[in-house]
Amino acid sequence: MNQRQVDTERKPAPGGGRPGKNGDGAERHEAIHRSISDAIIEHRLKPGARLREDALSEVFGISRTGIRKILQRLALEQLVTLTPRRGASVTRPTADEAKDVFDARQMVECGLMPEVARRITAADLEALRDMARRERQALKAGEQSTAIKLSAAFHGRLAHISGNATLAAFVEQLCSRSSLILAVYGNAGHLGCESHDHDDLLGYLEGGDGERARAFMSRHLKAIEASLSIHEEESEAPDLYEIFSG
Amino acid sequence: MNQRQVDTERKPAPGGGRPGKNGDGAERHEAIHRSISDAIIEHRLKPGARLREDALSEVFGISRTGIRKILQRLALEQLVTLTPRRGASVTRPTADEAKDVFDARQMVECGLMPEVARRITAADLEALRDMARRERQALKAGEQSTAIKLSAAFHGRLAHISGNATLAAFVEQLCSRSSLILAVYGNAGHLGCESHDHDDLLGYLEGGDGERARAFMSRHLKAIEASLSIHEEESEAPDLYEIFSG
DNA sequence: CTCGGCGATATTGTATACGCTTTCCCGCTA
DNA sequence: TAGCGGGAAAGCGTATACAATATCGCCGAG
Structure with a gap:
């Protein structure tokens, strides 16, 4: 009776119900x-x-x-x-990994902003504004899960506008890891991104001011990182090596 | 009789010779x-x-x-x-992918140089000089395979000195892909990195001049990219859609 | 009462078997 | 002779079975 299986995507099992016989x-x-x-x-x-x-x-x-x-x-x-x-x-990110991830985001996401400002279209702006709006709504409604996912998606989408698929994929990965970092080192109730930061950023991008967007993104990421309380909680594996022989 | 199996690492099969019974x-x-x-x-x-x-x-x-x-x-x-x-x-990289990879290297590797210049130690310099020397030797001896691998390893090792494991891993991946790009778009006989570029770069790093190292790395990467002949050879899948339906 | 050894259980690692899809070759026909 | 269709073979996708190992609880001894 433990057959309760979640169908991730409503799919009527085109093979006839027999599991996993169709190659798709x-x-x-x-x-x-x-x-x-x-x-x-x-x-x-x-x-x-x-x-x-x-x-x-x-x-x-x-x-x-x-x-x-x-x-x-x-x-x-x-x-x-x-x-x-x-x-x-x-994964439970370590403090070092957290620092590495945010340093990487600082370098890549900020570096991408000028190109994004050059390429962003009206359709992009509309979609991003919608995401930012939904993120604020979720935050207001207390749905942290949704807000976190939307925030990561916002940053990822932004990176894609640069046209560099490789760097965009890297940014997406960094955002996913950031979400984990928030789960470990974030203070409850204080989500990563400030409510209006994303909207402000879009304003700079709409004006084509890449340098200002870069500076703002830098502050934005620094603010998120600063909001974390990184305290190297070594619950498991108490680093006996470091305590004694270290 | 087709049992000719290459043992990647001289290992006497500690399980007794029976393949794949030991869990290591x-x-x-x-x-x-x-x-x-x-x-x-x-x-x-x-x-x-x-x-x-x-x-x-x-x-x-x-x-x-x-x-x-x-x-x-x-x-x-x-x-x-x-x-x-x-x-x-x-993988046969497309021209777009090649451009993305080199743009990414431009951003990340150059951005890493100041921190590398700050952190590099004498031991690092020695190891890197040795790698550069072996690369030159291989190039002179006509062993392109070795030279290519050493060049990628040089860039990867350099990135690791920054202390950021995430970015270093990304650089290593980019270097591997660059090697593929060279295989497709590179001109035979003209390897990616110039003979003395790596040594010159080490000179700047030894002097702690991060900004000059960054500028040099930028020129270095631009030179490699410029040496490629990117011509979008679409041998397979002749893009009928684009040709006819536009 | 606590610590150490031992066995049962649960869970992963690896190999193998089977079905389906694609491909390639050969014969057929116009 | 060239194009087309069918059949056989090869290779990938998935599931399942078996083996090795780590974990956890139990029991006995000190």
Whole structure:
């Protein structure tokens, strides 16, 4: 009776109901990946949470093979940590990693702003304003999960406008990791991005002022980083090496 | 009789010779990954080359399961392309991708130089000088494969000195992809990095002149990019849509 | 009462088997 | 002779089975 399987994407099993006989599993894998990824980004899966292969395969209705593939991809994206004989768990970023991620964002996202200001279109602005608006709404409604995801999506979308797919993908990954960092080091109730920062940024971009947008983005990211309380909470693995032999 | 299996790392099969019974397969996977990765970076596997799972599993003496895992990782690193029902092949970068990669390198590697100049130690300098020397030797000896790999390793190592592991990993990935780009768009006989560029760069870094190092790195990368002949050779998939329907 | 050893269980690692899709070759026909 | 269609083979996608190992609880001894 533990057959309760969530269908990630309403799909009537075109193969006739027999699971996994039709070859179009690629989309399904993609959907499952996004499903788990979203759950992590939205903090519905907290850092440290274990992700057992059996459980996931049961939930999503595919075998462990497919789950392992997805888990490995998530590991390469640094969202989950794969411990050799212990399985997968949601990554708990260290303080050093957090610093690295925000330094990287500082360099790449700020560096992208001039080009974004040059290329941004009216349609882009409209879509981004809508995202910013929905983010504020979610924040006001207390739906932190939605707000976090929208914030990451905003930054990712912005990066894509630069036209550089490689850097945009990197920024997206950094934003996902930032979401994890917020989950560990963020203060409850104080979300990363200030309410009107994104709107202000769009104003500079609309005016084509790339340099001002860059400076603002820099302050924006610094503000997020400053709002964190990074205190290297070493709950597990108390660093005996460092305490004694160190 | 087709049991000729290359042992990537001289390892006497501690399990007793029976393949894959001991659980320390992680190192072996790592070794196989590096083995394939190196072959691609050194152009012993040329872009477009097909990588059949059966053949690889036979060569390395592990089952297709492990090969698939490695292939998927290589795909995420953009070194191989995974076509849904057609298997894996060495990625053939498009002209757009090439531009993106070099723009990304321009932003990240140049941006890293000031911090590298601040942190570089005498030991680092010695190691890097040795790498540059070996690269020149290889180039002189006509061993392009070795030279290419050493050049990528030089840039990667340099990035690591910054202390930012995230950005360093990104740079390493970009360098690997650059190697592929050279294989497709590079002119034979003219390797990417000029002979003495790396030594000159080390000179600036030793002097702690981060800004000059940044400017030099920028010229260095521009020179490499300019040496390419990017001509969008669309041998396969002649873009009928674009030709007719416009 | 606490600590150490031991066995049962749960969970991952690896290999293999099977089905489906694609591809390639060969014969057929116009 | 060239184009087309069918069949056989090859290769990928998925699931399942088996083996090895880490974890956890239990029991006995000091």
